[in-house]
Amino acid sequence: MSCAIETKELCYTYEDGTIALDHISIGAERGKITGILGANGAGKSTLFLNLNGVLTPKSGQVLLGGEPVSYSRKGLLELRRKVGIVFQDPDDQLFSADVFRDISFGGVNLGLEPEEVRRRVEQAMERTGVTALRDKPTHALSYGQKKRVAIAGVLVMEPEVLILDEPTAGLDPQGVSDIMRLLAGLRDSLGMTILIATHDMDIVPLYCDDAYLLGGGKVLLEGTPEELFSNPAALRANHLRLPRIAHLMEVLRDVDGLNADGSAATIGAARREILRLLKEEKV
């Protein structure tokens, strides 16, 4: 497995002495979507700020493409070019009242030629579907539209790793699937490595290739989403839950005594499983 970004024994302590990250070792495989699950205050956001060099770890390492990152001025700029973060609240990220100018910011900071910046802005707007919003001021956009503009503003830097903090929070169901499809599209067409922090459990089996469970600043579980869902007790102890479908399969198995596979967490997997059970019944 080749990791685009990984951490080794990463520790981070806040100034007031709170231990936010306690020997975290995670890795995000290249071209995959990795989910970081955890309750509020589990350390997800702190971890992300460490991955992008906004916070400097107290001990341990962040490795980008296998190389430890350098915290020199140049090294940081390089790190931020390669690792882009989309924050939870787009109003924290969009600082310009003009959509085009906001998206161009990262490109200008890379010191690119204006023509190249323009090309990238157009491309990023097209990828995120915000081209039609260029004639609107930022404050006239809906929450979901702002989120897309925020993503475009990071894509313009053409990062290798895209990190999103709670990308689906506050969106309507259509908005959630639009954003997640957009991310899956970036993974499939550009081979981008994507890390998302979330506690929206239902999107995890649909879009994540790998997942980590964080709790109290530690990695508690890691593996594929199915592997994590086979340990519902750990999820529940961390204020999370199984996806609804996986919960149904668990009830069918534990309460109704059916031979259901508890790791079937998507509608497709559950359908196959139920059809299989029906067939078994007939025989």
Add this chain to the structure above:
Amino acid sequence: MGTDRYAYQSRLRRVSPLPKLLLTVVAMVVCLCCDSVAVGLATLVGMGVLITAMGGLSPRVLFRFLKIPLVFLVVGCLTILVGSYPAGTEVIAAIPVGNALWGFTAADLWLGGRIFCKALGAIGCMYFLALNTPVTDLTMALRTLHVPPLMVELMELIYRFIFVLSETAANIRIAQDSRLGYQGFRRTLSSLGTLASMVFLRAWRRADRIYTALESRGYTGSLTTLHDQYRSGWWLLPLTALVAVVQVGVYWLERMALG
């Protein structure tokens, strides 16, 4: 909110902001220097025609916008107009108050009228700029005019976060109101105080998060961005000259008519 919404819909929105700014400034300076009733009114009409014909704004909306400063103008000019005079002064209209006359003379009327019309003309010029140029384009123009970047960046940030903060304030107000926070004078005062301090605190915290977000996009001390492509607007230059010529022409006509 306000004029900005119309600026984004204007047909002149994509036109480079510098020529628009130039037209505004030239017309305004000429209007103020002429200090005449006719030039003021002519400037207002001329700008109204440019705003509706070229910008595509409906005259009804323009009229609505003109009504707002009109109130201030009328109040301001009335205070200039009315004065107290010793009894026996030749006045146009006055009421005797004790030994003095309170009213206005012909010279007062002339002065008030000139100031009123001059201000109307200047307002027309400002509206030409405000209703056709989004604020972000205007600050971009200021940048090219070498206004200190720190000032321009502050203007841009303030403009952007006015909307974020006013939304925050509106939400807090609704939350307070729905729990009866604005029943009675005392409670209103205390709720308003809480609102102000909460908005300040939230702005403070947000500033921290914005800084983090900027940093992670490679911020190194300057908020330089690239604007969307403008249409060239140098064809506005002859128009600017024409406007100035018409203004000066009206001025001469007025001088000649008045002898």
